[in-house]
Amino acid sequence: MNDNMAEMQNSDNTTDQKPPTKCCDNSKSAESGRCCKSAQAPLINDQEQQSPARRSFLSALIAAAATFTAAVSTAPLMRAGAAVSENSGANGTGKRKQYGMVIDVRRCIGCHACTVACKSEFDVPVGENRSWVEYIEKGVYPNVSRSFLPRLCNHCSEPPCVYVCPTNATYKRAQDGIVVVDQGLCIGCKYCLQACPYDARFLNPITGWADKCDFCAHRVGKGLDPSCVSTCVGGARIFGDLGDLDSEISKLIAKNRVTVLRREMGTFPNVYYIAADHTDELDARRPEVKTVKVITNRRHKERR
Amino acid sequence: MEHELTWGLPVVLYLFLAGLGAGAVTVSASVLLRSGDYHGGSFFKLARYGALIGPIPVILGTCLIIFELGRWDRALNLFKVINLSPMSIGSWLLVLFICFSLLYALVFLPSFLPRFDWLTRRFAPIMHVLSWINVPLGIGVAVYTGILLGAMPSRPLWNSPILALLFLVSALSTGIAMVILAQTLFHRKDPTVHTERRIKTRREATLLRPGRRIYEIGYLLTASDALLISTELMVIFLFVMFAHLTVGNLKYAMAIILPGGEMAAMFWVWVVLVGLLIPVLMEMFYVIPKVVYRREFRIHEGSEILISIAVLVGGFMLRYIIVIAGQITGPLGV
Numbered sequence: 055m056n057d058n059m060a061e062m063q064n065s066d067n068t069t070d071q072k073p074p075t076k077c078c079d080n081s082k083s084a085e086s087g088r089c090c091k092s093a094q095a096p097l098i099n100d101q102e103q104q105s106p107a108r109r110s111f112l113s114a115l116i117a118a119a120a121t122f123t124a125a126v127s128t129a130p131l132m133r134a135g136a137a138v139s140e141n142s143g144a145n146g147t148g149k150r151k152q153y154g155m156v157i158d159v160r161r162c163i164g165c166h167a168c169t170v171a172c173k174s175e176f177d178v179p180v181g182e183n184r185s186w187v188e189y190i191e192k193g194v195y196p197n198v199s200r201s202f203l204p205r206l207c208n209h210c211s212e213p214p215c216v217y218v219c220p221t222n223a224t225y226k227r228a229q230d231g232i233v234v235v236d237q238g239l240c241i242g243c244k245y246c247l248q249a250c251p252y253d254a255r256f257l258n259p260i261t262g263w264a265d266k267c268d269f270c271a272h273r274v275g276k277g278l279d280p281s282c283v284s285t286c287v288g289g290a291r292i293f294g295d296l297g298d299l300d301s302e303i304s305k306l307i308a309k310n311r312v313t314v315l316r317r318e319m320g321t322f323p324n325v326y327y328i329a330a331d332h333t334d335e336l337d338a339r340r341p342e343v344k345t346v347k348v349i350t351n352r353r354h355k356e357r358r
Numbered sequence: 359m360e361h362e363l364t365w366g367l368p369v370v371l372y373l374f375l376a377g378l379g380a381g382a383v384t385v386s387a388s389v390l391l392r393s394g395d396y397h398g399g400s401f402f403k404l405a406r407y408g409a410l411i412g413p414i415p416v417i418l419g420t421c422l423i424i425f426e427l428g429r430w431d432r433a434l435n436l437f438k439v440i441n442l443s444p445m446s447i448g449s450w451l452l453v454l455f456i457c458f459s460l461l462y463a464l465v466f467l468p469s470f471l472p473r474f475d476w477l478t479r480r481f482a483p484i485m486h487v488l489s490w491i492n493v494p495l496g497i498g499v500a501v502y503t504g505i506l507l508g509a510m511p512s513r514p515l516w517n518s519p520i521l522a523l524l525f526l527v528s529a530l531s532t533g534i535a536m537v538i539l540a541q542t543l544f545h546r547k548d549p550t551v552h553t554e555r556r557i558k559t560r561r562e563a564t565l566l567r568p569g570r571r572i573y574e575i576g577y578l579l580t581a582s583d584a585l586l587i588s589t590e591l592m593v594i595f596l597f598v599m600f601a602h603l604t605v606g607n608l609k610y611a612m613a614i615i616l617p618g619g620e621m622a623a624m625f626w627v628w629v630v631l632v633g634l635l636i637p638v639l640m641e642m643f644y645v646i647p648k649v650v651y652r653r654e655f656r657i658h659e660g661s662e663i664l665i666s667i668a669v670l671v672g673g674f675m676l677r678y679i680i681v682i683a684g685q686i687t688g689p690l691g692v
Contacts, residue, residue, distance in 0.1 A: 203692070218509055220445035221435045241435050242428030245445055247364045251512035251689055257364075262428025315692055319511055334691045336610075354362035358512075358688040 152211070152231035153269050154296040154324035155283070156306045157204050159331070161290035164189060164202040166351070168282035168291065175270065175281040181353040182256045184267040185282050188357075189349040190331050201331035204291065206282070207254040207267035208315065208323030209233045215246035215255065224264065230295075231324065232269045240264050251319040253358040269293070296324060363685055368426040373503045374532075374677045375419030376452070377525060378670070381533020383412035383459045384496030387489035389578070396482035398469070400575050406466045407540045408533070413459040415536075416499070420452060444509045448502040455495040462488040500529035507684060514607035515614070515684040520600075524593045528673050531586040535637075535669035538579050542662045576662070577648055577655035583669070584641035587634050594630065611687035615679065620686070625679050633672010637665045 164187055172178065172185040185206040193199055213233050215224050223239035224246055226232070235246075240263040247255045247264065258265040270280035274293075278284070283293040294303030306312075312326040334357065338346040348357055386408025393401035424433045436449045465481045465488065468474035504522030511517050601612035615625040640661055647653040 214510060214512060218443050218445065220439075220441070220443040220449060222439050222441060223435070239435050239438075241432040243445060244364045245443070248685070249510040249512055257428075316689060319689065332692055336690055357692060 150231070150297050151229060152296045152324060153209065153274065154231075154294065154303060154326065155206070155269075155280075156292040156303050156310075156312065156326045156328060157330070158290045158292065158306075158328040159202060159204075160329045161288040162187070162202040162204055163288050164200075165287060167285050167287055168204060169351070171281040171285035172267070175273075178265075179259050182258065182265070183352055184254075184265070186351055188351060189347075190333050191347040191349070192331075192333050192337070192343055192345065194344050199331075201333075203327075203330060204282075205252070205254070205315075206325060207233065207269075208252055208321065208325045209267075209269060211322035211324060212320060214249040214251065214319075214321060218245045218249040220245065227271075230271075230274070232271055232274075233266075234268050234271060235264050235266060237261065237263050251316050251321060251358075252323075363682065365681060365685065366426075368422045370674075370678045370681045372419040372423040372426075373507075373525070373681065374674045375415035375422070377500050377503055377529030377677070378532045378536055378673065379412045379414065379416030379419070379459070380455065380496040380499035381529035381531070382408045382415075382536050383455075383462065383492050383533070384500070384530060385533045385537060385582075386412060387462070387492040387496065390485065390489045391493070396485050397478055402469070404537065404541065404575050404579070406469065407544075408537045409459075409463045409466050411536055411540050412496075412533070413456065413463055416452070416456060416459065420456065444502060444506045448499075448506055451495065451498045451502055455492075455499045458488060458491050458495055462492050497526065500526045503529070507680070512689060513684045513687075514689060515601075515611035515687050516680070518597060518601065518608070520593060520597045521680070524590065524597060524676075527586055527590045527593055528676055531583055531590060532670055532673035534579055534583045534586065535666035535673075538576075538583070538662055539666035539670070541575075541579075542659050542666070574655065576657050577645065580641050580655075580657065580662075580665075581645045581649075583665075584638055584645055587638040587641070587669070591630075591634050591638070594634075607689045610690055611684070614683045614687050621679055621683050624675070625683075628675035629672055629679060632668050633675060637668045637672070640665050 166187055169183060169186050172183070176184060178184055185204070188203040188205060189200055190203060191198065191200045209226075209232055211231070213224075213226055216226055216233060219225075220243065221239045221241055223236045223241070224233065225236070227234055242257060242262050242264065244257055244264070247257065250266075255264055255266040257263070270278070270282075273280060279293050280291075283291045292303050292306060294301040296304060296307070298304060306328070307326055310328050312328055313330055313332065314323040314326055315330075315332075317323075333343065333346055333348075335346050335348050337343050350357055386405040389401055389408070390396070390405040393399070393405075395401040395405075424430050427433055436446065437453070440446055440450060462485070465485050468477040468481065501522050504525030507513070507516040508518060508521045598612060598616070601608045602616065603609075613619050615621050644655065644657045644661065648655045
């Protein structure tokens with residue numbers, strides 16, 4: 055990740071000396087991809103012209119048919135792929151806005167100020183959390199540690215909740231990459247609660263609809279930071295646009311060793327952690343760890 | 359252990375009832391298509407049981423999940439869009455299935471009254487078309503219940519392609535069980551069946567005691583159910599085996615129904631023993647004499663009732679255990 059970011063920054067600095075032979079540049083969007091294809095197509099045709107006419111005609115027919123079938127059959131895939139590249143491109147190219155957060159766990163003191171700020175900002179019902187702080191205790195006395203893990207919705211670039219929503223009530227906003235729930239469309243089927251690998255969603259017991267962190271979209275729209283960020287006493291939460299390479303958050307990600315939660319789920323989270331302890335209760339199986347206690351500070355006591 | 363269940367009993371019941379109804383209608387329509395008997399024959403009567411019973415559990419289950427939602431009228435939002443979410447496709451399929459299975463049930467109604475005999479004859483082509491529509495729709499509804507659960511990597515136990523197959527086979531098998539049960543409970547008792555045969559041996563005399571029935575339809579149902587249950591056993595074996603042989607999330611999740619797991623006893627006793635092994639062995643006992651020795655198929659009503667109830671209980675417990683176990687297990691690490 056770091057390497058990628060650094061490389062992209064380098065290429066951004068040296069845009070004037072860009073080699074002319076390079077057709078597809080990362081900084082260009084879908085049009086450049088199309089230009090690439092059209093550049094290759096005549097090349098294939100030139101090769102075809104050298105072979106006998108009939109054969110070339112046949113193979114052209116077959117190629118056309120194959121292209122057509124491929125285009126038809128992969129059309130939805132291409133759309134999904136385009137969405138992926140748009141979203142993931144937002145991390146580096148600076149073309150697209152993607153709000154994200156870096157949580158510097160070294161600065162977290164586990165005071166729950168973010169939880170409380172979030173609760174008061176949104177009047178989150180008792181027993182539910184949009185943002186919360188987990189405590190991870192591990193080791194055997196005297197070699198023990200306690201670390202904190204602030205949690206919130208990861209506003210993934212590949213959001214499983216969006217993919218399972220049957221009414222399109224939950225969607226990733228095109229303008230800033232925030233994953234939001236349209237309370238008017240949600241039917242309360244709880245499919246997204248199942249699909250979220252981070253357990254970031256809950257069914258609001260008052261409204262009956264799915265609810266979750268929305269990066270304080272109402273504050274962010276007015277140029278403010280989310281309430282958990284502005285309240286954080288240690289300055290552990292840093293919010294910003296991942297698409298903007300000059301933002302504080304992008305620089306932090308470029309210069310630090312960052313991790314994301316449950317990377318293997320393929321969700322491409324946009325909440326990054328610096329120095330997070332990824333120990334889970336399952337790590338108690340390891341002889342060197344032996345005891346692990348995860349205190350989620352949520353109504354249901356266990357991590358999912 | 360303290361667990362929070364997002365989907366509870368209404369969803370479990372819905373998955374079971376939708377599978378049951380879809381299975382019954384699929385079986386009924388396939389029997390009709392296979393036999394070509396659109397008027398009054400024994401295959402027709404069999405298909406009629408499935409057709410009339412099928413829509414009831416599906417509608418019941420659908421009502422259950424609609425009222426499980428925050429507000430029932432919001433369910434209409436499902437039909438404002440269609441997207442690639444399994445629930446979206448599933449709800450459209452479900453609406454189509456309910457409409458067509460109700461139509462299918464309706465065209466069977468005149469056959470109860472001899473007065474409307476001409477109407478039944480007139481309906482034959484409609485029945486034929488509706489059967490062709492209902493078979494794929496029924497299979498679609500049964501499969502979608504499995505895909506619905508399987509669509510999420512965050513639930514490793516469900517995230518298996520074989521789960522949909524398991525639910526399909528189980529749906530067909532419970533559908534047949536429902537038809538057997540209905541037929542045994544509601545069929546007209548026909549005393550002539552026993553008296554018109556000359557009893558030759560003592561064995562036949564014991565076999566022809568009251569309650570024992572000889573009928574080819576019963577053979578068709580029982581033999582296909584035995585076949586489906588055997589397939590289901592194989593699918594469960596593959597499901598459990600391959601999950602156990604992997605490393606990571608799925609293996610960890612599967613441990614819950616393997617020996618030593620929280621739900622192991624429930625799964626192996628209720629699903630495998632009661633729901634699959636006992637019925638399949640009983641069915642084999644009645645089917646094998648016909649298959650191997652070409653004897654007439656005889657079965658006791660009591661056994662039929664027992665088999666079908668065991669299959670239905672097993673089908674419900676399968677849904678219950680998969681839904682609950684899937685939710686109390688999660689991915690590894692954080």
